[in-house]
Amino acid sequence: MATKIEMFTGKGGVGKTTMSVAGALYHSRFGRTLLISTDPSGSLSEIFSRPLDQRVTEVDENLEVVELTRRLVLDLWRKKFADEIYTVLSSFLPVGREIIDYIEGAPGIDEEFMLDYLLTAARSGRYETIVWDTAPTVTTLNLLFVQRLFYSHLTQAQKVYIKVKNVFSRVDPLALINQWLELTAAIIELLKTDTRSWVVANPERLPVEQALDIAASLADFGIGINGFILNKLLPGEVCAGSSFWEEKYSRQQDWRECLRQRAAYPVREIPDLAGELSTPESLATVTSLLYQSE
Ligand SMILES: Nc1ncnc2c1ncn2[C@@H]1O[C@H](COP(=O)(O)OP(=O)(O)OP(=O)(O)O)[C@@H](O)[C@H]1O
Ligand SMILES: [Mg+2]
Numbered sequence: 001m002a003t004k005i006e007m008f009t010g011k012g013g014v015g016k017t018t019m020s021v022a023g024a025l026y027h028s029r030f031g032r033t034l035l036i037s038t039d040p041s042g043s044l045s046e047i048f049s050r051p052l053d054q055r056v057t058e059v060d061e062n063l064e065v066v067e068l069t070r071r072l073v074l075d076l077w078r079k080k081f082a083d084e085i086y087t088v089l090s091s092f093l094p095v096g097r098e099i100i101d102y103i104e105g106a107p108g109i110d111e112e113f114m115l116d117y118l119l120t121a122a123r124s125g126r127y128e129t130i131v132w133d134t135a136p137t138v139t140t141l142n143l144l145f146v147q148r149l150f151y152s153h154l155t156q157a158q159k160v161y162i163k164v165k166n167v168f169s170r171v172d173p174l175a176l177i178n179q180w181l182e183l184t185a186a187i188i189e190l191l192k193t194d195t196r197s198w199v200v201a202n203p204e205r206l207p208v209e210q211a212l213d214i215a216a217s218l219a220d221f222g223i224g225i226n227g228f229i230l231n232k233l234l235p236g237e238v239c240a241g242s243s244f245w246e247e248k249y250s251r252q253q254d255w256r257e258c259l260r261q262r263a264a265y266p267v268r269e270i271p272d273l274a275g276e277l278s279t280p281e282s283l284a285t286v287t288s289l290l291y292q293s294e
Pocket of ligand 2: 016017018039041043133
């Protein structure tokens, strides 16, 4: 059975990490689950009270967690691809190994490799579900577009290489270019067939507008959408009697209505909770609210 990927995306600070942990706790009841975070702020280490940015760590019987920091991703990238890239480039150009440092600094390399990491984890056959807590909006969408761009670049590289093949006498990098092309195609396939996304928003203008934009981009890319999570809704009964809270409540209701009308997917609602949501135990409340209808 293919590993399912459930991704959480949305504007900064709307509750992606909170919902991802809640999601991971839910899925780990049914099978081995990996929670991957590409959020640079490192909230998972705090929630699970241990460093999670070096390697995959088992935090519960059926739950493993890793925080993919840029540094960790680049180190893994070097181990996996640096030799291959050097082989290909040095067959075209008079370059030394320092070219790897240069490429490492290129925009999109860490994002590209994060997806490779996701693919490797999905193909390991170890997990029933991978929950992916993405970095705030822009980076996530970049990541998807970088992937598509990379694919078209590689296709070009392959065509060019076939044309000028006879000029090179040393190694034959075509096989490697083809391998990368296959890898990239497999990642796109993984995103299109096995991935479902949740777009998280708060009942305010910018988070709602961004959520609608993100959903449109995901749909355009071909990624399945479970729905929106409208998080941190003020409970009406506690707002009654105070003009400040009544006004805030009423503004939230306007944005709630706006999302409901414009959303082409289901909207799940999570109230603004009074307690601190910084431990797996406290997040169990969110799990039951989020998955109560499943
Ligand atoms: N329903 C809720 N009720 C109360 N507090 C919440 C709720 N959802 C999230 N929070 C709190 O809001 C803060 C931001 O949530 P979280 O870190 O999950 O957002 P994020 O989208 O992952 O942020 P970032 O974009 O920085 O990664 C956290 O302190 C979290 O505990
Ligand atoms: Mg986060």
